[in-house]
Amino acid sequence: MIKLQTPTERIGGVSLNNHMLLAAGVLGTTAASLSRMLRLGAGGVVTKSIGPEPKDGHHGPSLIPVAGGILNAMGLPNPSQEFTEEIAPLLAAKEPVVVSIFGGTPAEFAKVAEWFPNAPAFELNLSCPHAEGYGAAIGANPRVVRECTEAIKAFGKPVWVKLTPNVADIGVIGRAAEEGGADAIVAINTVKAMRISTGMRRPVLRNKFGGLSGTAVFPIAVRAVYDLYEACTIPIIGCGGISTADNVLEMMMAGAAAVEIGSAVYDNINVFSDIAEDLYAADGIPAGEIVGCAHD
Amino acid sequence: MLRTEYLPEKSWGALMTEEHMPVVVTITKVIDETPTIKTFVFDELFNIRPGQFCMVWIPGVDEIPMAFSAANAITVMKVGDATAALFTLKEGDKIGIRGPFGNGFFPTGKVLAVGGGIGVTPLFTLAAGGEVDTFILGARTAEELVFADELANVTDLKIATDDGTRGHHGFVTGILDQLDATEYDTICVCGPEMMMKGVLDRLAAKGIEARGQFSLHRYMKCGVGVCGSCCIDHEGLRVCRDGPVFTGDIIKDSEFAHHHRGPSGRKE
Ligand SMILES: Cc1cc2nc3c(=O)[nH]c(=O)nc-3n(C[C@H](O)[C@H](O)[C@H](O)COP(=O)(O)OP(=O)(O)OC[C@H]3O[C@@H](n4cnc5c(N)ncnc54)[C@H](O)[C@@H]3O)c2cc1C
Ligand SMILES: Cc1cc2nc3c(=O)[nH]c(=O)nc-3n(C[C@H](O)[C@H](O)[C@H](O)COP(=O)(O)O)c2cc1C
Numbered sequence: 212m213i214k215l216q217t218p219t220e221r222i223g224g225v226s227l228n229n230h231m232l233l234a235a236g237v238l239g240t241t242a243a244s245l246s247r248m249l250r251l252g253a254g255g256v257v258t259k260s261i262g263p264e265p266k267d268g269h270h271g272p273s274l275i276p277v278a279g280g281i282l283n284a285m286g287l288p289n290p291s292q293e294f295t296e297e298i299a300p301l302l303a304a305k306e307p308v309v310v311s312i313f314g315g316t317p318a319e320f321a322k323v324a325e326w327f328p329n330a331p332a333f334e335l336n337l338s339c340p341h342a343e344g345y346g347a348a349i350g351a352n353p354r355v356v357r358e359c360t361e362a363i364k365a366f367g368k369p370v371w372v373k374l375t376p377n378v379a380d381i382g383v384i385g386r387a388a389e390e391g392g393a394d395a396i397v398a399i400n401t402v403k404a405m406r407i408s409t410g411m412r413r414p415v416l417r418n419k420f421g422g423l424s425g426t427a428v429f430p431i432a433v434r435a436v437y438d439l440y441e442a443c444t445i446p447i448i449g450c451g452g453i454s455t456a457d458n459v460l461e462m463m464m465a466g467a468a469a470v471e472i473g474s475a476v477y478d479n480i481n482v483f484s485d486i487a488e489d490l491y492a493a494d495g496i497p498a499g500e501i502v503g504c505a506h507d
Numbered sequence: 508m509l510r511t512e513y514l515p516e517k518s519w520g521a522l523m524t525e526e527h528m529p530v531v532v533t534i535t536k537v538i539d540e541t542p543t544i545k546t547f548v549f550d551e552l553f554n555i556r557p558g559q560f561c562m563v564w565i566p567g568v569d570e571i572p573m574a575f576s577a578a579n580a581i582t583v584m585k586v587g588d589a590t591a592a593l594f595t596l597k598e599g600d601k602i603g604i605r606g607p608f609g610n611g612f613f614p615t616g617k618v619l620a621v622g623g624g625i626g627v628t629p630l631f632t633l634a635a636g637g638e639v640d641t642f643i644l645g646a647r648t649a650e651e652l653v654f655a656d657e658l659a660n661v662t663d664l665k666i667a668t669d670d671g672t673r674g675h676h677g678f679v680t681g682i683l684d685q686l687d688a689t690e691y692d693t694i695c696v697c698g699p700e701m702m703m704k705g706v707l708d709r710l711a712a713k714g715i716e717a718r719g720q721f722s723l724h725r726y727m728k729c730g731v732g733v734c735g736s737c738c739i740d741h742e743g744l745r746v747c748r749d750g751p752v753f754t755g756d757i758i759k760d761s762e763f764a765h766h767h768r769g770p771s772g773r774k775e
């Protein structure tokens with residue numbers, strides 16, 4: 212198998228300890244759990260998406276492990292502005308933390324971004340499939356994506372824009388983010404999905420539908436990254452169903468400069484260090500040699 | 508690279524290839540234990556370790572964590588919306604069960620159990636399996652004592668009530684002070700956090716906090732170690748997956764008895 216070097220250059224404007232970040236919303240609500248994931252080998256961490264008002268999220272069931280993946284409709288629970296205190300020690304320690312934010316309008320995004328003056332970078336959640344008026348509800352509109360990106364780019368920090376796969380042409384949305392000044396594109400968020408409990412004769416999620424993540428969505432994520440690589444010139448962070456070193460390489464070949472991993476912590480909390488053991492070697496090649504190599 | 512999985516050998520296995528939809532069970536019996544506590548028996552047996560819990564789906568309402576009080580039962584105290592909805596259910600009604608989840612108790616040698624209020628449930632399965640020598644059971648008042656008769660049959664039972672209506676007049680820690688805790692190899696504890704703190708302080712004073720096994724209660728959404736809503740400071744351990752049972756040395760310097768977080772993640 213191909214072995215890589217750990218990154219020496221910034222990726223999307225952020226210095227990472229390796230090519231793998233913890234994905235938003237997975238063990239990302241407290242500084243303690245984010246620190247734990249850094250200690251366990253994540254090269255960087257993305258926080259839970261923080262919004263303009265505190266939210267309790269949807270009632271349960273809100274997360275169900277299904278064959279090959281995880282179905283969730285958490286409903287963006289988040290502590291809002293109180294998160295500034297929570298995350299302050301990590302930001303002060305200059306850890307590789309990307310602050311994920313969401314809002315219903317560019318102004319709401321900006322309101323939240325303003326709370327984190329020393330964040331190394333922002334990730335805009337324009338892609339959550341199960342929160343009305345937020346996420347994918349606005350992230351499918353190229354004009355809104357561009358405006359939100361511009362609004363946050365005004366803070367003078369790296370801006371990553373996270374996209375939903377639940378659109379006809381993800382390349383169009385990627386280009387809108389690029390036009391807005393994005394430093395990187397993150398793809399993908401969860402894929403809109405549903406399961407029904409046959410015993411109960413009703414949808415298993417209280418929210419009825421939710422988003423699918425984990426192994427089952429990996430081929431969808433690879434396809435999205437491949438399309439974005441053709442459509443855009445800024446770096447792509449591949450996300451969705453990654454759980455092995457070979458998955459990381461495959462994402463890179465599709466065009467990803469780095470990756471995010473979320474659901475794989477369900478099987479293995481040590482997933483980052485386990486992949487790193489397989490992926491890196493002292494005499495490894497720079498990742499740049501394989502990024503996008505699957506394209507003609 | 509550093510690997511700090513807490514008690515990996517005790518962690519239950521979960522693989523993404525497996526399906527974990529809620530198991531739909533039918534309630535076969537509802538037992539009134541006290542004015543505010545009911546036991547719901549269902550028609551399915553789960554392979555549990557005492558101290559493990561499940562996520563209980565009350566259709567159209569919510570899904571909440573509950574300790575198993577038997578392989579086919581939960582024992583519930585009415586405290587809010589979801590538990591009130593559960594209380595309206597009768598024989599023949601259906602609920603969904605996901606689990607068993609978490610690491611249960613793992614006692615060795617001579618075992619003391621200390622349970623307060625509804626916290627007795629996970630300890631009851633331990634005692635029913637013959638794993639407890641001495642049991643200190645506490646409640647606000649005699650009427651609120653749960654499982655006292657059953658526990659008296661299988662353990663050396665000592666009772667405390669806050670108002671003195673039965674047994675020792677005062678808290679469970681009052682009885683603990685009359686015992687020599689160092690005689691026990693494992694002290695299993697569940698109850699209100701301040702009560703558990705009282706026990707932990709007494710064990711720590713004798714230098715045996717690592718013999719204490721405390722079942723923690725935190726707000727849970729997923730129950731399987733993914734969402735992060737139950738993580739405790741300062742190590743970021745997941746109560747649902749790395750716990751809910753932790754030894755005293757692990758939680759001594761944690762958020763335990765200081766703070767916890769609500770559904771939005773805000774400190775309460
Ligand atoms: C591992 C574990 C085992 C438990 N075992 C039992 C048991 O055997 N018997 C029993 O009666 N209760 C048990 N509980 C507590 C039970 O989960 C809560 O009482 C229940 O969720 C309250 O729901 P509600 O909607 O009725 O109350 P609410 O009005 O929502 O809240 C009342 C109180 O319950 C707590 N709570 C609410 N929702 C949750 C949640 N999803 N997760 C954790 N805490 C919550 C809140 O902090 C609040 O203080 C256990 C909790 C945990 C974490
Ligand atoms: C429980 C859970 C919560 C999530 N919360 C967020 C979130 O707050 N913001 C966000 O942008 N993505 C969120 N996601 C999506 C993930 O960040 C990721 O895009 C998706 O799960 C695919 O990656 P994976 O298969 O590695 O998990 C969440 C996913 C899960 C499973």
Ligand code: FES
Pocket residue numbers: 726727728729730731732733734735736737738745746747748
């Ligand atoms: S309840 Fe989701 S991580 Fe514990």
